[in-house]
Amino acid sequence: MVLEHQSSYKTQCATTAAIAPKIGCIHQTLPVWLRKAAKDVGTAGGSVSEKTVSNQAARMKNRELRQANEIPRKASAYFALAELDRPLEQ
The missing domain is CATH 1.20.5 (Single alpha-helices involved in coiled-coils or other helix-helix interfaces)
Structure with missing residues (x-):
């Protein structure tokens, strides 16, 4: 959801701040999930x-x-x- 709506906001922080309340979490959680998903897909460095x-x-x-x-x-x-x-x- 963050990746889909990221173009609507100036920064990723603004995107996560807008989306987090809609899914019931704090905005600091979403970047962690994004990094983990990027590692799992293989687009980011690190272990799966x-x-x-x-x-x-x-x-x-x-x-x-x-x-x-x-x-x-x-x-x-x-x-x-x-x-x-x-x-x-x-």
Whole structure:
């Protein structure tokens, strides 16, 4: 929100002072969040926060699990179609 509205104000301090009451925090908190977000995205120097690293690892694991679950789902659909194509036994 700060980055979106920064062009409307002369300084970043003025931007944070205007936006902070709207989201229910003090204006000193927003620059800290902005620096942390810039580090997490990689636009600023410094290390990425542990939370970001763990979130990235969880997303990767989630993607791997979805791909692993896709194989049995496709196999069961394939065998179900093969079963429908088979002539009836009488």
